[in-house]
Amino acid sequence: MAEFLKIEQRGAVCICTISAPKTLNALNSTILGELNDFLDTLDTHTTRCLILTGDGEKSFVAGADISEMAHLNEEEGFAFGQRGADVFRRIETLPIPVIAAVNGFALGGGCELAMACDIRLCSDNARFGQPEVGLGIIPGFSGTWRLARMVGMGMAKQLIFSGKPIRADEALRIGLVNAVYSQADLMNEAIALADSIAANAPLAVAAAKECINEEYDLPADEAIRYENELFGECFATEDQKNGMKAFLNKEKAVFEGK
Numbered sequence: 001m002a003e004f005l006k007i008e009q010r011g012a013v014c015i016c017t018i019s020a021p022k023t024l025n026a027l028n029s030t031i032l033g034e035l036n037d038f039l040d041t042l043d044t045h046t047t048r049c050l051i052l053t054g055d056g057e058k059s060f061v062a063g064a065d066i067s068e069m070a071h072l073n074e075e076e077g078f079a080f081g082q083r084g085a086d087v088f089r090r091i092e093t094l095p096i097p098v099i100a101a102v103n104g105f106a107l108g109g110g111c112e113l114a115m116a117c118d119i120r121l122c123s124d125n126a127r128f129g130q131p132e133v134g135l136g137i138i139p140g141f142s143g144t145w146r147l148a149r150m151v152g153m154g155m156a157k158q159l160i161f162s163g164k165p166i167r168a169d170e171a172l173r174i175g176l177v178n179a180v181y182s183q184a185d186l187m188n189e190a191i192a193l194a195d196s197i198a199a200n201a202p203l204a205v206a207a208a209k210e211c212i213n214e215e216y217d218l219p220a221d222e223a224i225r226y227e228n229e230l231f232g233e234c235f236a237t238e239d240q241k242n243g244m245k246a247f248l249n250k251e252k253a254v255f256e257g258k
C-alpha cells in the first residue's frame with residue numbers, strides 16, 4: 001500500500017494523486033519508488049489513459065524534496081537524479097497517454113514531472129518554474145532536455161537561469177501547457193479529455209504516441225518510414241476493422257485493443 005500515492009480507477013481512466021501535504025507534494029525517494037511500483041502494476045490494457053495530479057488546492061509537486069537532497073554527496077546526487085529521470089522516462093514512454101493535471105505549484109522536479117507527461121492541463125493558480133540554480137543545483141530530472149524541446153532554447157534558458165516561476169497564462173502562451181481552467185474545473189476537464197482518449201482505439205493511440213516520441217529526433221525520411229511501418233501495422237488489428245466498419249455502418253465503434 002503506497003503511503004504517498006492515491007489511486008482511483010474510473011472506468012478506463014486511472015487517476016494517480018501524489019499526496020505529501022506537509023511538503024506541498026515534494027518528491028522524496030520513497031515517492032519516486034512508489035511511482036515506479038505503481039507503473040509496474042498499472043495494467044495498460046484495462047487503463048487507457050492515466051492522469052497525474054497533486055493533492056490539495058495549492059500544489060501539483062513543489063519539486064524534489066530539498067530536505068532529503070540537502071545532505072547528498074556527488075555520488076548520491078547522481079543516483080537521486082537518475083532515479084527520478086528513470087521514473088519520468090517510464091511515464092513518457094508508457095504505452096498509454098498520460099495527462100498532467102497541474103493544480104498549483106509545478107516547480108523544479110514538479111515541472112519536470114509535468115513535462116514527462118504527454119499533455120499538460122493546469123489550473124489558473126498554477127506556477128511553473130525551474131528554481132534549481134537558486135539552490136546550487138541544476139534541473140536533475142531531465143528538465144534541461146525536456147524544457148528546451150518544449151518551449152525552445154531561449155525561453156528554457158531564461159526560465160532555468162533566472163529560476164523565476166511563471167504563471168499559468170504565461171505557461172499557456174509559451175506552449176508549456178495546453179489549456180488553463182479554474183481550480184474547480186481542472187479535474188473534470190482532465191477526466192473528460194482522458195475519457196475521449198480512452199474511447200479511441202488503444203493500439204492506434206499507443207502507436208501514435210510511439211511515433212510522435214520516436215520520430216522527433218529522426219531525420220525526415222527515417223521518421224516518415226517509421227510512421228509508415230506503424231500505420232501498416234494498424235491494419236493487422238481488429239480495432240481497425242471494427243472502427244472502419246462502424247463508421248461505414250454509421251455506428252459508434254467499441255474498441256477492444258486487439
Ligand code: CO8
Binds near residue numbers: 023067078132140
Ligand atoms: N522540498 C521540501 N520541502 C518543501 C518543498 C520542497 N521542494 N517545497 C515546499 N516544502 C515545504 C516547506 O519547507 C514548508 O514546510 P514547513 O511547513 O515544515 O515549513 C511546506 O512545504 C510549505 O511550504 P511554504 O511554507 O514554503 O509554502 P509557501 O506557500 O510560502 O511557498 C513555495 C510555496 C513557493 C512552493 C515554496 O515552498 C518553495 O519555494 N518551495 C521550494 C520550491 C523549489 O525550490 N523546488 C525545486 C526543488 S529542487 C528540484 O526539484 C530539483 C529536481 C531535480 C533533482 C535532482 C536531484 C539530484
